[in-house]
Amino acid sequence: MRRAILILGAALAVIGPMLPAASAADKIHVVATIPDLKALTEEVGGNLVEVESLARGTQNAHEIEIRPSLMLKLRRADILVENGLELDSWAEVAVQGANNPKIVRGAPGRVDVSRGIQVLDVPATRVDRSMGDVHPLGNPHYSLDPGMAPIITQNIVDGLVRFAPEHRATFEKNRQAFLARLDEAMARWTRALEPFKGAKVVVYHPQWIYILSRFGLSQAATLEDRPGIPASPAHLTKVIRQMKEERIKMIIVEPWNDLKLATRVAEEAGAKAVVLASMVGGVKGADSYIAAIDHNVNTLAQALR
Amino acid sequence: MRVSALVFVLLCAALAPASATAQDAAALRREIEQLQKQLQSVTERLQRLEAQPPAPAQVPPAAAPAPATAPGLSAIDLARPRQPFGLYQQRGAGQLLFDIGIAGDFVGNLTQKNVEKAQGGTFAGQENRFFPREVELSLFGQIDPYASAVVRIEAGEEARGAETGVHLAEAYITLLTLPFGTQARFGQVRNRFGYSNEVHEHDLPWVDRPNVMRNFFGGEGLQEKGIEMTLVPDLPFYIEALAGVFNGDNETAFGRTSLQAPLVTGRLRTFLELGNEHAVQLGVSVASGQTPERLPSTILGWEGRYKYRPEGWLHPLVTLTTEGLYSWRQFNVDVDADGDGVADFLDKKQKNRWGWYLGGEIQPWRRWAGGLRFDWSQYPENPGAERSFEPYISFWPSEFLRFRAAYKRTDRTHRDGFDLNGGSARTVDEFLFQASFILGAHPAHPF
Numbered sequence: 030m031r032r033a034i035l036i037l038g039a040a041l042a043v044i045g046p047m048l049p050a051a052s053a054a055d056k057i058h059v060v061a062t063i064p065d066l067k068a069l070t071e072e073v074g075g076n077l078v079e080v081e082s083l084a085r086g087t088q089n090a091h092e093i094e095i096r097p098s099l100m101l102k103l104r105r106a107d108i109l110v111e112n113g114l115e116l117d118s119w120a121e122v123a124v125q126g127a128n129n130p131k132i133v134r135g136a137p138g139r140v141d142v143s144r145g146i147q148v149l150d151v152p153a154t155r156v157d158r159s160m161g162d163v164h165p166l167g168n169p170h171y172s173l174d175p176g177m178a179p180i181i182t183q184n185i186v187d188g189l190v191r192f193a194p195e196h197r198a199t200f201e202k203n204r205q206a207f208l209a210r211l212d213e214a215m216a217r218w219t220r221a222l223e224p225f226k227g228a229k230v231v232v233y234h235p236q237w238i239y240i241l242s243r244f245g246l247s248q249a250a251t252l253e254d255r256p257g258i259p260a261s262p263a264h265l266t267k268v269i270r271q272m273k274e275e276r277i278k279m280i281i282v283e284p285w286n287d288l289k290l291a292t293r294v295a296e297e298a299g300a301k302a303v304v305l306a307s308m309v310g311g312v313k314g315a316d317s318y319i320a321a322i323d324h325n326v327n328t329l330a331q332a333l334r
Numbered sequence: 335m336r337v338s339a340l341v342f343v344l345l346c347a348a349l350a351p352a353s354a355t356a357q358d359a360a361a362l363r364r365e366i367e368q369l370q371k372q373l374q375s376v377t378e379r380l381q382r383l384e385a386q387p388p389a390p391a392q393v394p395p396a397a398a399p400a401p402a403t404a405p406g407l408s409a410i411d412l413a414r415p416r417q418p419f420g421l422y423q424q425r426g427a428g429q430l431l432f433d434i435g436i437a438g439d440f441v442g443n444l445t446q447k448n449v450e451k452a453q454g455g456t457f458a459g460q461e462n463r464f465f466p467r468e469v470e471l472s473l474f475g476q477i478d479p480y481a482s483a484v485v486r487i488e489a490g491e492e493a494r495g496a497e498t499g500v501h502l503a504e505a506y507i508t509l510l511t512l513p514f515g516t517q518a519r520f521g522q523v524r525n526r527f528g529y530s531n532e533v534h535e536h537d538l539p540w541v542d543r544p545n546v547m548r549n550f551f552g553g554e555g556l557q558e559k560g561i562e563m564t565l566v567p568d569l570p571f572y573i574e575a576l577a578g579v580f581n582g583d584n585e586t587a588f589g590r591t592s593l594q595a596p597l598v599t600g601r602l603r604t605f606l607e608l609g610n611e612h613a614v615q616l617g618v619s620v621a622s623g624q625t626p627e628r629l630p631s632t633i634l635g636w637e638g639r640y641k642y643r644p645e646g647w648l649h650p651l652v653t654l655t656t657e658g659l660y661s662w663r664q665f666n667v668d669v670d671a672d673g674d675g676v677a678d679f680l681d682k683k684q685k686n687r688w689g690w691y692l693g694g695e696i697q698p699w700r701r702w703a704g705g706l707r708f709d710w711s712q713y714p715e716n717p718g719a720e721r722s723f724e725p726y727i728s729f730w731p732s733e734f735l736r737f738r739a740a741y742k743r744t745d746r747t748h749r750d751g752f753d754l755n756g757g758s759a760r761t762v763d764e765f766l767f768q769a770s771f772i773l774g775a776h777p778a779h780p781f
Contacts, residue, residue, distance in 0.1 A: 087645060087646045088646070089648055092733075093778070094641075095778050095779065095781060096605065096613055096781045097574070097604075098605060098613070100566065100572060101571070101572040101605075104515065104568055105568060119778035121777070126566070127566060128516060128564060128566040129515070130510060130511035133479070133511060134479075135478075158734055162732075162733060257732065259700075259732075284646060285647075285648060
């Protein structure tokens, strides 16, 4: 008898940690491809959802290594929230390895939040790789433009409601509460960048066009020769000359890009290289959607002063 | 009665305005509610419209020409001959319902004359040549909500000076919506046996396939026609179980070519992460079938792959890869029972042979990597073994173009099988080089 109890106890000790907690099991399991979408899904879903992100904030969202651990996250997902516009097309390989019919392309659990976004940088002429790693569907880096949050969150609500229609009112309420907080913050951000309207900046990788356009700033040049193509010395010389001529004060660098190179170029041109959060969690303190934009706006305002 | 009638009339006169007032109030409330709803809807729409960013004040970089706005097309425009993909452009992005990609892989090698004579180099029969090893056209996408398909057509020079041959490399359907964490793939596939077998030539981390894989599965690796099922159970750790049934067309290891005695495969793969920076994949595979002589042949494989990617890096700093194969195979052997030098009968003899490799790569910069692979392998049938050292260096001018150069030294214990035309390839020194490119769509690489 004692032996049987011992065996049962040992079996429970082994199997116990494998079983999901009851409260977690009740929640809707959502996987977002990038941390921005995780943050927004958490705002909308509140306590009803459990959200994981495939990419981390410090990574380059274009190039995520397809680890089986991503497939494990997707194996349990009820919903996959994706950025679309080919930013996270790598997720398709992970989805195909996860054996989860709920989130395959075309399934109700697949939520593409780019629906309804007015996409910028959409090529209207023929594009090819001589232009670098261009996105034929347009610039996919819209998620950290706070003005896009109403559309993104509406798409997330639609996706969540497809899975749990009984919680529609809660999702709507959460969304409205979040958008109200975002509105307040938006007024603050607009005031902070108002004095710098029309200012030109240089970016390392062309992924800031949405937020720059939102606050009236303009992208004068990129440090990359072309998207995804490392800069040649001749290109850098040209950028430095342009920065001097146009008195450009800053270079925006992504957390995953070469800050040393950007700093060297900035010093040559008498400017500053600043790191902005390219996604939530990209820099210290940018651990929520509003905190990430707060960081970006404050950093921009300080550098342009 | 008259009094009652009077009271009734008076009551009606008193209540009628009150009732009308109540009806008005209810109607008014409904109207207000309706207006509130309309207002809310308009506010929502306004918020959405406000969310659209203003026209970008972007100054396009001179090096990257900004795409111009498409002009309206006239009848003359439409009548003009179109460039490749012109139709695609005019239909608009996303209208082509599947992806197209081309991968090109060109290799060359320089080695000793006697190795060329014996055709004992890494690219047997193609020694001291530069040639297209594989130019691959890939078409892939969703068939419908339940299945996806991949078709790969390859062209390559298979023998010295021969015309380039074109063949179907892969064509399979994957059923994506099966229950209980299962998935089925059927068609012609590169088998998911170990790490390197399913990797295409242009995606390999080395110029050539490891010796053990070529010795036991042939130069093309294990490619079969049949069905594979995978199971990914819902567990806190990753494990993938695979089982497959195939014709057994691989001539080097099996060759029975019939479902009467099919090739059966299996694989178990797991993955461990030690923080964000360290990751290990481990697996075991098995393939069991028959040879053309209807004799059993079984190959067991094991694999391990480790990557160290410092936080924030776009590429791994260190990658270690190892695989091994162990083969049990029966052969018919002539037996000279009476010692007269003439075979009296055939007997079956089992040969247990094995081999392995270990490769390490360091990539300190995004565009440069260097590594070393050590191979040791017996041969499935012939006696002896070979070992190789292969240091190499890779350079990526961009994500879509790669050049690689390697030196490979191979030492063999026997000449058997490497002595064609009176040559000898016991010791082989080779300089290998490779140029690979990707054109168009290419799926992300698994771990």
